[in-house]
Amino acid sequence: MSIQSVEGESSRRRRRVVIPALTTLGILVVWQVVVQVGLVPNYLLPTPVQVIDALVGDVALLAGHAATTLVEAAIGLALGVALGFAMAVLMDRFEGFYLAFEPLMTISQTIPTVAIAPLLVLWFGYGLAPKVVLVVISTFFPITVSLVSGFQSVDPDMIDLMRTMRASRWQVFWQVKMPAAADQFFSGLRISATYAIVGAVIAEWLGGFSGLGVYMTRVRKSFSYDRMFAVIIIISALSLALMKLVDVLQRVLMPWKRAEGKQS
Amino acid sequence: MRAPALEARGLTLTWNGSDVIVRDVSLVVEQGEVVCLVGRSGCGKTTILHALSGLTQPLEGQVLLHGEDVTGQPGHVSYMLQKDLLLPSKRIIDNVCLPLVIGGMRRDEARAKAEPLFERFGLAGSEGKWPSELSGGMRQRAAFLRTYLLGADVTLLDEPFSALDAITRVDVRHWFCGMARELRLSAFVITHDVDEAVSMASRVYVLGGVQQGEPSRIVGEVAVDRVTDAGEQFELTPEFLAAKREVMRLLA
Numbered sequence: 001m002s003i004q005s006v007e008g009e010s011s012r013r014r015r016r017v018v019i020p021a022l023t024t025l026g027i028l029v030v031w032q033v034v035v036q037v038g039l040v041p042n043y044l045l046p047t048p049v050q051v052i053d054a055l056v057g058d059v060a061l062l063a064g065h066a067a068t069t070l071v072e073a074a075i076g077l078a079l080g081v082a083l084g085f086a087m088a089v090l091m092d093r094f095e096g097f098y099l100a101f102e103p104l105m106t107i108s109q110t111i112p113t114v115a116i117a118p119l120l121v122l123w124f125g126y127g128l129a130p131k132v133v134l135v136v137i138s139t140f141f142p143i144t145v146s147l148v149s150g151f152q153s154v155d156p157d158m159i160d161l162m163r164t165m166r167a168s169r170w171q172v173f174w175q176v177k178m179p180a181a182a183d184q185f186f187s188g189l190r191i192s193a194t195y196a197i198v199g200a201v202i203a204e205w206l207g208g209f210s211g212l213g214v215y216m217t218r219v220r221k222s223f224s225y226d227r228m229f230a231v232i233i234i235i236s237a238l239s240l241a242l243m244k245l246v247d248v249l250q251r252v253l254m255p256w257k258r259a260e261g262k263q264s
Numbered sequence: 265m266r267a268p269a270l271e272a273r274g275l276t277l278t279w280n281g282s283d284v285i286v287r288d289v290s291l292v293v294e295q296g297e298v299v300c301l302v303g304r305s306g307c308g309k310t311t312i313l314h315a316l317s318g319l320t321q322p323l324e325g326q327v328l329l330h331g332e333d334v335t336g337q338p339g340h341v342s343y344m345l346q347k348d349l350l351l352p353s354k355r356i357i358d359n360v361c362l363p364l365v366i367g368g369m370r371r372d373e374a375r376a377k378a379e380p381l382f383e384r385f386g387l388a389g390s391e392g393k394w395p396s397e398l399s400g401g402m403r404q405r406a407a408f409l410r411t412y413l414l415g416a417d418v419t420l421l422d423e424p425f426s427a428l429d430a431i432t433r434v435d436v437r438h439w440f441c442g443m444a445r446e447l448r449l450s451a452f453v454i455t456h457d458v459d460e461a462v463s464m465a466s467r468v469y470v471l472g473g474v475q476q477g478e479p480s481r482i483v484g485e486v487a488v489d490r491v492t493d494a495g496e497q498f499e500l501t502p503e504f505l506a507a508k509r510e511v512m513r514l515l516a
Binding site: 155165179180 | 314317318319338339341342343345347349351352353354362363365366367393394395396397414
């Protein structure tokens, strides 16, 4: 690699950070000004400065609620990944299973989570269970879909080659299919991670004692929109952090991906 | 008389179990011999190789390995394809060890067995690399080492060099022929490249159809008079040209 292209790379990376940062800052400034000069009344829209104030003022309380939400999301995501994985393996192994469950699974994803959340509260109460169930429902699907298509992406010639080595079905799965599906699995996991936080918050709206969704419902009822925005920031930050965690996990577990990146 | 390393008797093969695409193919590969099968693209060469490897069951006929019937049983012969099929998720050393590990060997044992061969296969220094870090020629050598480590007596090769660029192809082919002699390999190679077939093989089978749409059959067999000390210059000798002319005549 020449010196010039190294420079080009670093300046491109800088632009990738600076341009969106400036855009965001610009929007915040416009927002602040629009509210401050009275174009939009303050009781409808808090200014960014008020939002930051609310965030800082309530930080201890928010941290407690965030911890609840995070625990629900993590348990739900773990179970969702396990369920999604099991479904994908069965669908890949047994065509009958695939035919039986593929349509049902797709239909299950067209049901709005907001619509089933009250039922879950009715069935499982106000505790952890309905939140976890909702997170499982909304996270297993991207995992199953990505894994199934990853398993199917394997070159049939590779399977033939494995057969000439007298590989068992199990060996074909671990040596060939799993690594081939890893890339798509992580894309699915990234989506599921964001669904997990949002799913937990939605479940909390409809009943519970703690969590960002509970906090959100309370501040909405007391018309403190500055805190409403503060909690939105927390939710976004948590989702982004989880996505980042998935990226790190992928980099550690797929070292060959880095070598491929360097080649291209 | 000793039975040949590999023998096919009267193979009739279908595509997806319906149309017959190859009829009554018989061929022999003696121990330590490299034999080629040439034919146009789509005439059923790969189908024949699948049947020889046991991956598919022929409609009629038998596949014998040292006289023993292995028809429809995979795992008795090594198989190498045009695509190197190295697993991107494994380092080269673990890719070439794959047949050993699949056969039940521990990973460190398999590595210890494979490592000394890297130099001989022109792969020294690439043990810890990922497949994406190797050139096409190197990848194909690694695929060949993997095939070799399966340890079967007979190796089947399906257009093994055709994915490589023209210059690399000739290099890897010469290298392969040297290795085949050194290892006393019994190999059956299919290709659509007449030059390649004649330059590698001691005998060339020619697969052709009587008419368009008819099943293919073997239309002739050409013995190549190999000038032993010509080495890489063999392709410039009259013997090479004579064999090539004969193969072309059968193909036409």
